[in-house]
Amino acid sequence: MNNTARTNIRTRFLTTAASTLLVAGLTTPVYAQSGGGTSESQPDEPVIVVTGSRIASAALTAPNPISQVSSEEFTLSSSATVENVLNTLPQVVPGESGFTNNESSGVATVNLRGLGEQRNLILVNGRRYIFFDARQVTDLNTIPTALVDRVELVTGGSSAVYGSDAISGVVNFVLKNNFQGLEATAQYDITGHGDGAKLNLDVIVGGNFAEDRGNATFYVNYFKRDPTMADARARSTCFLEDAVVAGSPTLQCGGSAGIPNGRFAGLPLGAQLAARPQVGAALDALGLTGIDANGFKLDDTGAIPSRFVVPGDRYNFNPDNYLQLPQERRILGGMVNYHITDSVEAYMEGIYTNNIVETQYAATPVGGSYRFQVNSPYLSPGLQNLLRALDDTETSAATRGDGFTTLSIGRRISEGRVRTSQFERNAWRLVGGLRGDIGSASDSFLTDLKFDAYYSYARTRNVTNSEGVILQAAFTQGVTTVFRNPTTGATSPFPFAGVANGGELVCENPANGCVPLNIFGPNISDAGIGFITGRTTSSQEAKMQVATGVITGKLFELPAGPVGFAAGVEWRDVSAFFIPSQGGVGDTGQISGGGYSIKELFGEVRVPVFDGFELNGAFRYSDYSLRNVGGVWTYGGGATWQIIPELMVRGQYQRAVRAPSVDELYRAQSGISEAATDPCALPTAATNATIQALCVATGVPSAAVGNSGIQPSFQLRGIVGGNPDLEEETTDTFTLGAVFRPTSRMSFTVDYYNISIKDAIFRAPLNSVLDLCYNVFQDATSFYCQSVARLPDGTIGNPGGVSAPFDNIGAIKTDGVDVSAAYTFDVSTLLGGDSKFSIAGSVNWLNKFELNPVAAISSLVNACQGAFGLTCGEPLPEWKGTARATLNVDDFTASIRYRYQGKVTDDRVTRGLLTASQLAVPVIKPEHYFDLSLSYDIKPLTLFGGVVNIFNNKQPLIGSSQEQLNTFPSTYDPLGVRFYFGATLKL
Template sequence: MAQSDEGVDEIEQIVVTGSRIARRDLTSSSPVAVVDAEQYRLSGTVNVEQLLNTLPQVIPGTTAFSNNPGNGAATLDLRGLGAERTLILVNNRRYMFFDANQITDVNTIPAALVERTEVVTGGASAVYGSDAIGGVVNFILKDDFEGIEIGTQYDITTRGDADRANIDLTMGGNFADGRGNAVLYMNYFDRDAVMQDARDFSFNALLDDFDENGNPALVPGGSASVLNGRFSGPLDNDVNRALRPGLTTALDNAGLTGLGGLGFLPGADGQTATNFRNPEDLFNYAPDNFLQIPQERWMIGTMATYDITDQMEFYAEGSFANNRVITELAPTPITGNFLFNVDSPFLSPAMQEVLRQADLTEGTITGTVRDDNGNLVNPGTLTLADTAGDGQTSLSIGRRLEEVGPRQNSDERNSWRVVTGIRGDLGDFSDTMFKNMRYDAYYMFARTLNTQRQAGNVSRSAFQAALLDNSLNIFGPNITEDAADSIRIAATNVEESQLQVASGAISGDIIELPAGPVGGAFGFEWRSTSARFSPDTALSSGDVVGFNAGNPTAGGYDVWELFGEVRVPIVADLPFAKNVEVNGAFRYSDYDLENVGGVWTYAGGVDWSVSDDLMFRGQFQRAVRAPNVQELFGGQAQGFPGAIDPCSDQFTGEQTQALRDTCIASGVPAANVFGAIQPNTQIQGLFGGNPDLEEETSDTFTIGAVITPQAIPGLSVTIDYYNIEVDDAISVLGGSLNNVLDLCFNEIQDINSPFCQAVNRNPGGDIGEPNFVEVLNANIGKFETDGIDLQINYSMDLDFGLLSESSSLDFFVLGTWVNNFDITPVAAIPERIDECAGTFGNTCGEPLPEFKTNSRVTWRTGPLNLSLRWRWIDSVKDDQLLNEGTVAANLAVPKIGSQNYFDLSATFDVLDNVQIFGGVDNLFDNKPPLVADSSEQANTFPGTYDVLGSRLFFGATVRF
């Protein structure tokens, strides 16, 4: 607080996130949650996502535990609407993003330099532009720093692993007789890897099955691509066996009587074989996956200000971050059809005869007759070309190439950002209008270059060649090191993203009214966004087996914008109306995208301060998000999301005749419908961009109250209702691969629908290499969510203390109730709604509890602060119960119970300039809840639930 010449307190005007207009208080028209620097210290946060992902308004995005899926970045997702709909700001300006999705990796924001973080949920495009549909997270960094500060922290779990080491150095000082200030900060962070086999709950890959009593249960599972190879193809098709009399005899002689649809396994000697039919045959891929991914980070940055004149200040920011992150998967599973020599020296005579009998090329089947159960009655006729003379046949294989080693993906991201600008006072233009005018203009340039190196890949063409020249024996554990070297291939991908912003604005008091000045802000902004992804040639050609293939991405666009805000006081100092203000904002954006063009966003609201004790507030905002570069121009790439094929025995819903007919029409042989055609819990999809996308629009409505009772000093309560609707939402076709399957086979049941046309099957009816579900980007239906946020702060003085005569007690509660979160995956079918509030699973994804709270009580006594945090996550149920018509009795884990975590921490000021701190997170060592087919990874949801157990942290800060 500054003193005026008359000796009356003059309150300095400030800018609150969500507006560009300076105000005299910290009250915002939109709900704002503030996380200050002390919260980072008390929670032992060195990566900002550690703390912010625990906020009730945030659904965890990618985190330190995101290995598969994962990209080595840390992202924030407000309201569960997606990280691409959450705008990240640093000092009220856009920050750099790390990929073509235009998402910020918050690993690049220095936690030690954060003074506070302001979280505004709901559309804010009128103020900040595109990407703010879910809301804004604004990191306010410490500036005007003088001295030297060194901070260190070390973390380790009570099991002695998952080490994290962090060191920060901040230096600053004034120059030019106090007209300027410069700050330099540096950071080094190192995080050790933890493998999934380091914890009992993630040691085995679990799947949903049944116990010996026929009850649903979690059982050890894994992948059908196994260590010694699994072989199928024409051997296990009833039509082929009926038309090849010699094949059945050969199979019987080889000990493969009654061979099932999943094929046979070779013995350890590679010459004998057994049927693949037991769960014990599956490969447990879990131990080869990271539970905590390793990270090494270097950051350096600077901030400087200089008063050119008393009315003009030059400012600059610069930052550079080098992030190195590794993800690891189990050895490459190679699948698909390959040619084999029928006289392979690696096989016994009996197995050679099996291949010899299968050495026939199929023609056209006619007159096939089946009974009502799909069993073959009359095979009809089939023209066969006798090609036994070529000595080769085709088999479908599933072989885990352990001899090549695990698959590792190493990302090295170099990100840098530069901001330069001028700001200052324009003064008063007249005695009655345009007073206290200020200006701010800046230019920002940011670029991220990611070099991605892959190991553990295999060349498909080299693999095929090695099979035919008999240098590669995949029957049993018989691949030599030389053979492994001959098929091993590395891959390098390069990804670059770039953002430029030029912006200018003026703000101040436009005119004086009886109730006070009318505040306004007006300006312009130009943004240029571009990105490119250059995959390795071998990877983009599809020859690489291991990591997903992808095609090049390149594109960008520019946008010119005009914006304005106004805040008008209506009445002041009246009974039941201490202050009433209305506000409005607009932004016109002109994109050089044909399907977007010029768009308007706007906002309006009212603040009604009844008295010093009570204020009501309400706000409406229309927001727009233009499609990002990846959504528009992304090359096609493969992915393996969790999903259930309704035509397989994994499906637990009703097996109707209409479903059966749709399955057959989609390419499932009648005898295989509802059979073992889905060996894994993941289904291969083809994802990619769509240049014909249009913009998303959203409407956000909030209404709430701020209660600060004068009769209870130190207490403040805010309660706000929010309602957000996003139309023409951009997502993959149908909203998810699992949705596409559900819409095709359970809802629409028309083979000519775009959803059924997206499903491509192999001859046996399975979905996999080389056939996928095509789920390219589209403007789908809409997202709708509403709920209530509650925040309580209370501070009270105590007349006793531990290291002092008195002390104080601070209470803080932040909670959210989600009433609804509905997804309409197809605008043309408005009655088809995926209900996601209070659920988790393959359709809705990360758990979205109805209730979530984050509470803290801190006792301050002299130099000591003791703090206890309680994190409560409400129970959630499998989304199949709401969206796919199944019942709880069919699921091993129909519900995840509520989870409670307690964290204890302390800070102690040893000297005025020395502070030590420490604590334990997850004090009672709670284990994560387990799910299988509906999990994200590691048999749970590692972003939501603690997977490491109790974690100890301790550190110190010294300032000179």
């Protein structure tokens, strides 16, 4: 059988198996949706409080669609970290994770509906949890996975119930309550390549005391994840970028224009070069005739130049990057509750987490424009002649012939070490409160009253230690050198006559000592490396206080039943401060931070109109200490109708708001690197008269327009910062759905959602700013063109960059349908013993995801459904689903999980900027993943193990639109097959 036949058979098998499992899975959901009533075949459900409301319900009849993940799913999924499970859900777009090496702070986040991690609220036991920095986003690494009983997700605005940040929804982690006994779990994971190991240890111990009036539970977790380098997998060994070879699009090994031997550009071109014949003659003598904006590179000696060729001469930085980040985590915590009286219970929760994550990057790239001594002894005679010609023909009389000239450089400091950053995050949280029964005000009014009042304090301190950092000031000093007469001490940019070697080479401004640097070729001395390399430390502290009091109960009786209500007050105070590192390349040194407080009044009501039909409503008034927010209202209303015992329909409308975070308000101006495309570097810029003129007007030399040298790297420098004038975002959410439960073993749900965000706080992607300048407004005086600051050679680098501050300018609209199903049936007659088979699934159809960075211009809408890339970011497939089939036979369990990621198209194609024929990978095809889990109970032990990504699916490769590692590693598995095994002891 040939390879093609094997591939076809494997493809048919995967497609058939996937289709069967997903269709079967849609006869029941893994993540059981709330809903349904009771019938003769269904037992009454307990009175509980589900996420999205504070009113207890006699049945799971939530008007919002609620997805639920059980603790069993964490075991079956081999997930010691929460984000690994949540990222597979159809409602979730992956956030930061263990694969996010670039621009990472070592955290794990969740992103509901792709609306941004800052727009969903994380709760633990229904209360706000720790956020890790000024963005006010929760690091999921701080949540003890072993103690999680279930996770409930409500998608859609929930600000009326929970307050600001609940724009896209709520993720509530419900912890195990009143735990008794001892539970210890050990688990070890390793990939099929024998690397990327993970070790997880959990211990939970709990018991009752004081004649069962109280319970105390304590837990400890230790988790260690080994690093895996990018070159451990062939598909991420080399950074791939889009290229054209022999007229055909392809992916080529590329990387950065900052190279170890140095790339030198910023030379006059075209008419400018013709006006300076001395420079042209010097270039001809060096064999650099016809050089373009990419400039030239040097050989290892630093003496022989040659043209810089794209992409072949670019530096491949991938091998020095992590594929999987190393992590070490420790969690200590406990919960205590005690019945002071039969009707009043005191409770406390406490947790401390220490989380250490490391990122690693290739040696520091240094770019920008620098003054060079034209007679530097580090230069060959030919290069000295070139620099002298440049100096002698400068247009400025003030600098002409002064012995210095300016060139742009792209230099990778490979003589030094790789860059590493260690993020250590220490977080702790304390909660103390009272809850209980108040009784009734009368027999028919305000009955069955309960209360819950608590105070919580949470603090996170982050310290980042970076090694191998190139100190900007030291590098600039070392490059700018002069001659010094050893006898007189006089300095000059020119050699001294009659002095050996023309004098000794020193720094032009040798403050605090200095070592001259030979950056021509990989020739920086050890002393030079020691002078320019340093260790930097930055720190950040974030705090949150919450005080809440709630009363719930029944207002009065109606013919159809009691009117339930909840009312309460809440006070919150949030603050964060950031002390950045000093002196490194791109550091600003600006201390930033701030905070604000909120006072709130809220209420809910649930009204039974007739048998099976209920109305509900909620409101919240929030008074912010922020002058541009002030007092705001959020509200919502909906209905549920149990048409027949087996069928319920539900609908809900919610108005939600999100106040700006401390980061969005007060972040200091700082530099970032982000993948983007400079329109002036595209060949089409040279043929489009409007864009060509605009590029020249914004600082690109006319002869360089349309040349790839204007963008030497796939990433561009951006300048971001806070905006204290921000106002709140506003969101309208509609949901409409149905729950069908024909038997107690079977359920179906279908829910439509529609979410619209106005006045969205945007830090526009750099790609969007450039697009708005050159393709939309096409006016050099426009705000967006004024946001582009170029270097003298026309490139975008340091100093300079694309300014993209936060502002209330955007809009986001999304809608789609979630479908889930679950079915369990007895197979004891077939397999014997106590046997059952269950199958479940959940799928999302994304109908629309429209992203508009400037809502006032309707033509700027980017349709991101079914797309990925520089504008839309993480893949947003129109179809995404997951399903699980589980067989239980007595003490043995076997389960198969299927994960489906639908087709997505490069957004450069969907936006009409390129055609599919111009890209090597315009489309990422659907991906099918299968995972296997096995467990066996041997009291008091449970042994378990399994395989993740059974068929060893390889990551799809893409070029310039990638996030990193030639793909989107949080969406597509870059590691391959993984094996895990472990044991749980229960006493």
